[in-house]
Amino acid sequence: MISSVQTVAVNILVTAGPTREPIDPVRYIGNRSSGKMGYEIAAAFAREGNTVLLVSGPTSLDVPDGVDFLPVETADEMYGAVASHIGRMQVAVFAAAVADYKPSMAAKEKIKKSANTLALELVRTPDILGSCRSRHGFSGTLVGFAAETENLIANAREKLTRKQCDLIIANDVSMPGIGFESDQNEVSLVYPDRIDQLPLASKHDLAHQLVRAILMLHAEKNAVND
Numbered sequence: 001m002i003s004s005v006q007t008v009a010v011n012i013l014v015t016a017g018p019t020r021e022p023i024d025p026v027r028y029i030g031n032r033s034s035g036k037m038g039y040e041i042a043a044a045f046a047r048e049g050n051t052v053l054l055v056s057g058p059t060s061l062d063v064p065d066g067v068d069f070l071p072v073e074t075a076d077e078m079y080g081a082v083a084s085h086i087g088r089m090q091v092a093v094f095a096a097a098v099a100d101y102k103p104s105m106a107a108k109e110k111i112k113k114s115a116n117t118l119a120l121e122l123v124r125t126p127d128i129l130g131s132c133r134s135r136h137g138f139s140g141t142l143v144g145f146a147a148e149t150e151n152l153i154a155n156a157r158e159k160l161t162r163k164q165c166d167l168i169i170a171n172d173v174s175m176p177g178i179g180f181e182s183d184q185n186e187v188s189l190v191y192p193d194r195i196d197q198l199p200l201a202s203k204h205d206l207a208h209q210l211v212r213a214i215l216m217l218h219a220e221k222n223a224v225n226d
């Protein structure tokens with residue numbers, strides 16, 4: 001059950017949008033994230049009186065009122081932005097759709113059409129969420145998303161453990177009308193000890209519910225640690 005909890009303003013970092021991994025000066029590897037879910041979450045935290053830093057890949061959205069904004073393009077840049085600011089945060093929510101792989105080298109000039117096939121070597125990008133506990137020693141409330149097309153809850157549970165999160169918001173991105181780009185979404189909240197399924201809602205309304213749930217979790221975690 002989600003009820004009211006807000007007490008004092010909390011420093012919150014939110015990542016949102018896609019990353020773009022350059023192939024050459026005009027092409028990149030990207031994904032379908034519009035940024036809507038993450039921007040709505042950042043806006044909802046700010047409306048509740050919190051201090052919010054939104055680290056965002058390229059989107060066409062306006063920066064929400066009352067939110068500090070740090071634009072980035074690549075996964076490496078997003079990693080750097082998070083590494084610089086996570087130390088002063090109490091809550092971090094990772095809604096960005098980060099490319100898991102990037103070209104091993106970006107060509108300096110536009111790649112010309114010549115052969116019938118073109119092979120790109122891809123290398124892993126840093127796991128930004130996964131580095132928060134292990135590399136940056138973040139001890140605040142850590143919330144990730146899991147965008148899945150199969151085995152939604154099992155994969156979300158695996159990410160909860162591997163990335164040492166307090167909560168994973170499980171998003172079935174195989175269903176038409178929710179997830180990427182849509183104005184609506186339907187998610188399950190996967191905690192270490194339970195799952196809460198939230199009904200289909202606009203991303204605006206859902207963000208409000210998510211923010212209440214995350215602030216409640218943060219308050220519970222602090223009460224235990226006090």
Ligand code: PMT
Pocket residue numbers: 015017032033034035036037038075094095096097098099100125126127128129130143144145146147148159171173179180181182
């Ligand atoms: O932007 P919208 O169009 O509104 O769509 C919303 C959304 C579908 C993008 C969003 O709700 C969502 O599900 N975001 C997470 C997308 C994703 O990349 O999920 P993942 O299962 O691949 O990654 C798991 C978690 O690790 C995510 O919190 C992700 O931000 C994080 N991650 C992943 C890879 C990486 N290199 N670094 C990360 O921090």
